[in-house]
Amino acid sequence: MQNWVNSSDISSVKTPSIDRRNFSVGEFLFHHLLPISYGQRNSSGSGAAGAGGAGGGGPAPAAAPDPDLDSMHMMLDPHLRPISPDLNDEESKRIFEEHKQLAQEYLKLQTELAYLSKHKSELEGRMDEDVLRQKREVIHLEKEKDSLLKFYRSLNKELTRLDNEG
Numbered sequence: 200m201q202n203w204v205n206s207s208d209i210s211s212v213k214t215p216s217i218d219r220r221n222f223s224v225g226e227f228l229f230h231h232l233l234p235i236s237y238g239q240r241n242s243s244g245s246g247a248a249g250a251g252g253a254g255g256g257g258p259a260p261a262a263a264p265d266p267d268l269d270s271m272h273m274m275l276d277p278h279l280r281p282i283s284p285d286l287n288d289e290e291s292k293r294i295f296e297e298h299k300q301l302a303q304e305y306l307k308l309q310t311e312l313a314y315l316s317k318h319k320s321e322l323e324g325r326m327d328e329d330v331l332r333q334k335r336e337v338i339h340l341e342k343e344k345d346s347l348l349k350f351y352r353s354l355n356k357e358l359t360r361l362d363n364e365g
Contacts, residue, residue, distance in 0.1 A: 272302035279305075 272281055281298035285291040 269299070271306050272299045274306060275302055 279302070281295050281302060284295035
């Protein structure tokens with residue numbers, strides 16, 4: 200699979216011109232960003248990097264945004280992107296940074312969801328193949344059983360016939 204960008208130049212990511220009617224966010228992220236974000240998430244040793252703010256309901260996690268993924272918020276639909284801050288207002292800049300961080304976490308989770316959905320589909324496909332293989336094996340074994348029963352009956356008849364003659 201080819202990467203759309205590599206991790207060294209992700210900070211210069213520009214929003215690609217894609218036909219959004221044909222791509223869901225998850226599909227797009229899976230095909231173009233999965234090797235980057237999922238690989239970084241696993242290599243950090245923290246499998247729950249995006250789970251910090253999911254259940255607490257409190258403020259956003261204190262961890263700083265990943266500088267390699269700083270422009271990922273531009274991948275969001277326009278209505279979900281953070282609004283540019285008022286550079287003269289510290290609160291506005293803080294909210295903007297928090298929104299960018301939440302956007303990064305959202306995109307990472309979407310990527311992971313797409314990956315897990317694809318993996319689930321592959322497992323279901325394999326399961327279907329296994330079930331089909333097992334059914335074929337059962338049919339083969341039933342035929343073999345019938346054949347052995349016929350052979351047993353013929354040997355029994357032969358034995359009975361030999362006992363009666365002798």
